[in-house]
Amino acid sequence: MRKRTAIGAILTFAALAVCAIYFGWAIHFASGIGLGWRGLGSAWPYLVAGVLTVGCVLAAFVWLAFFSERRGYDDRAGGSEP
CATH class of the missing domain: 1.20.5 (Single alpha-helices involved in coiled-coils or other helix-helix interfaces)
Incomplete structure (x- = not known):
């Protein structure tokens, strides 16, 4: 694998990991606001x-x-x- 391709793959994986961590944190934090998951039903x-x-x-x-x-x-x- 070329060096440029490896760097691109690593950066893509890192960006996806950061997005996954952020979305997990946001969902966990939002579940405690207001009515939580019950309020999302409406x-x-x-x-x-x-x-x-x-x-x-x-x-x-x-x-x-x-x-x-x-x-x-x-x-x-x-x-x-x-």
Whole structure:
């Protein structure tokens, strides 16, 4: 393995470990705030709806980008002539 690849793998693993530790700490700390896990029950529908909405909007924008590229609409915007 090249030195550059090894450093990238180590940095990626370290970043993932830091994120996992942070999320674990945040979940543990948040469980003691307010009603704890019981209070989260009423928020689940709104959290799921928000995640689904963001996912659908993101998918629509990606679809529009590929649709525009396939139809050649981006070519008319200018740029260098062949």
